[in-house]
Amino acid sequence: MARKQIQVSRRILFIWLMLAGFIFLLSPRKITNKFQFVFARIFSRPMSVGRSISLSVRARQLPIDVVSRWEYDKLQNHLSNVLEQREEIRRKIEKLSGVRERGSLKGAKIVIADVITSTLNGVRNELIINRGKDDGISVGLYVLGINNVIGTISAVDSRTSRVRLVTDSSSKIAVKIGDLEIDRVMEGAGDNTAKIKMLSTKHRVRVGDSVYSRKNPGFLDSAMIIGKVIECRRDEENPSLWEITVVPACEIEKLNDVAVIIMNPGSPVE
Amino acid sequence: MRWFRFGILVLVAILIQASLIDVIALTTIKLDLLLILLVFFSIYCEIKEAMIASFCIGFAADLIGPVMGPQIISFTIFGTLLAYLHRIISIRRMPYQSLVIALVGVLAGTMALVLTVLKGEPMLPNFYTILIGTSLYSAIVGPFLFLPSAWWMRIKTHRFSQH
Numbered sequence: 001m002a003r004k005q006i007q008v009s010r011r012i013l014f015i016w017l018m019l020a021g022f023i024f025l026l027s028p029r030k031i032t033n034k035f036q037f038v039f040a041r042i043f044s045r046p047m048s049v050g051r052s053i054s055l056s057v058r059a060r061q062l063p064i065d066v067v068s069r070w071e072y073d074k075l076q077n078h079l080s081n082v083l084e085q086r087e088e089i090r091r092k093i094e095k096l097s098g099v100r101e102r103g104s105l106k107g108a109k110i111v112i113a114d115v116i117t118s119t120l121n122g123v124r125n126e127l128i129i130n131r132g133k134d135d136g137i138s139v140g141l142y143v144l145g146i147n148n149v150i151g152t153i154s155a156v157d158s159r160t161s162r163v164r165l166v167t168d169s170s171s172k173i174a175v176k177i178g179d180l181e182i183d184r185v186m187e188g189a190g191d192n193t194a195k196i197k198m199l200s201t202k203h204r205v206r207v208g209d210s211v212y213s214r215k216n217p218g219f220l221d222s223a224m225i226i227g228k229v230i231e232c233r234r235d236e237e238n239p240s241l242w243e244i245t246v247v248p249a250c251e252i253e254k255l256n257d258v259a260v261i262i263m264n265p266g267s268p269v270e
Numbered sequence: 271m272r273w274f275r276f277g278i279l280v281l282v283a284i285l286i287q288a289s290l291i292d293v294i295a296l297t298t299i300k301l302d303l304l305l306i307l308l309v310f311f312s313i314y315c316e317i318k319e320a321m322i323a324s325f326c327i328g329f330a331a332d333l334i335g336p337v338m339g340p341q342i343i344s345f346t347i348f349g350t351l352l353a354y355l356h357r358i359i360s361i362r363r364m365p366y367q368s369l370v371i372a373l374v375g376v377l378a379g380t381m382a383l384v385l386t387v388l389k390g391e392p393m394l395p396n397f398y399t400i401l402i403g404t405s406l407y408s409a410i411v412g413p414f415l416f417l418p419s420a421w422w423m424r425i426k427t428h429r430f431s432q433h
């Protein structure tokens with residue numbers, strides 16, 4: 001019996017394809033993200049291998065450090081965190097004498113996740129990691145690199161999640177700079193840096209100052225280092241304000257795994 | 271059109287694009303393998319096949335992109351237009367192929383950007399630098415990848431076009 005062949009005109013085919021495209025475009029991201037997560041999950045192995053090869057090739061192209069950069073970043077960030085936590089605790093002890101203070105991450109659940117893919121291309125700065133809802137991860141949780149905040153969870157699937165890095169152009173995170181007791185919003189610039197604006201030039205900011213993420217109850221109970229100030233200049237539009245450029249406190253593109261902080265493991269955060 | 275071979279080729283391209291492409295990246299400028307495949311299939315396939323191939327390549331590009339939809343639409347439109355254009359103007363010589371890759375890269379990228387912004391994603395000030403850089407880089411390398419792609423797809427590249 002001859003097989004019946006469906007004949008579709010080019011115009012109809014084009015309309016169907018465009019319709020399918022617009023359905024994808026107009027569908028909620030919660031639904032369309034599933035396609036991306038399923039793809040990342042199915043091909044996590046070859047993509048991880050490819051990423052490892054890519055990292056090792058790029059590492060050979062870079063000049064050799066005198067000491068391990070990873071170790072240096074890790075210890076430097078740990079030192080900054082401890083100093084900041086000590087200072088914060090000191091302030092609280094002064095303010096609330098007699099009240100016991102719990103450790104910054106005491107009781108928190110730390111979920112270690114492997115990086116499946118990283119996108120640091122100047123347009124987007126994000127990671128896809130191999131932990132998701134099944135591991136207790138939800139949107140908004142803070143993600144650590146080497147003892148430093150590198151971003152927050154922006155989308156989750158059952159076994160994968162997307163991390164929006166602090167350098168992503170859509171990232172906005174409350175921070176404080178060095179010893180200044182002023183909250184400001186740090187916005188990602190997309191080029192592996194972030195910017196802090198709206199800070200009066202009467203405040204003294206120096207290159208090399210540490211930038212800390214502000215504590216965010218339920219997500220981050222203590223300030224943690226995000227990065228360092230690498231440039232501080234007057235805003236071109238308003239010279240009475242600083243325009244501060246910040247780089248992450250670790251080389252995010254070299255991270256193979258990250259840690260997600262679940263502050264209150266018993267109560268899911270939405 | 272050998273669709274099974276097409277699927278494998280697109281899958282390999284997307285996996286390389288998502289992981290290994292950094293090896294040959296020039297700072298933030300990366301080779302766009304899917305753009306090169308889009309132009310290849312639009313030039314060397316029948317119009318209907320080119321439409322479906324463009325849709326599939328756009329879908330693959332969106333799988334590793336920020337949101338689903340923009341590249342499906344832009345790739346389908348420009349893949350189809352290119353397939354029709356190839357019936358009128360021969361795009362056989364490598365300089366012409368390079369020019370087409372660069373043009374399609376900029377136009378499809380701009381359309382994808384507009385659709386991405388419509389979906390609520392932010393637009394970056396340095397986007398066009400990256401887009402133009404990526405398109406030019408792909409235009410230089412692209413025609414050299416046509417030959418292995420044609421061998422894999424069992425397509426004879428010397429013919430003018432298929433109708």
